Amino acid sequence: MRMTPQRQLVLDAVVALEHSTPEQVCRHVQRTTPTVNITTIYRTLDLLEQLGLVRHAHIGHGAPTYSAHDHEHVHLVCHQCSDVQEVPCELLDGLSGTLRDQYGFKLDASHVALSGTCRNCINGESK
Structure with missing residues (x-):
């Protein structure tokens, strides 16, 4: 699986934000690439999780929170x-x-x- 520029932007956003919802990742990515939409963010987060690069946790109600795989606690x-x-x-x-x-x-x-x-x-x- 190759690391496309959009995938790298999403991964970089997750690392920079430490704990973030897909919507927060989307806002972060859109600061530099406004054409990226929330559907792309969700798909990319799912793929990055399948690849073991990010993980999610359900912290309270609402959207899951994503963090980099090595950010474990x-x-x-x-x-x-x-x-x-x-x-x-x-x-x-x-x-x-x-x-x-x-x-x-x-x-x-x-x-x-x-x-x-x-x-x-x-x-x-x-x-």
């Missing part, structure tokens, strides 16, 4: 304030081992978003 999403924290995937090693041993399931922890309530909201502190 678990997302902690607060229900109350919508804050998103990044924590190392290794924090889920125990669960990953249990899932593998008891269910034969291999967890991809870099693709995980956990929902709950952040420390600030639990303590009644505002950001």
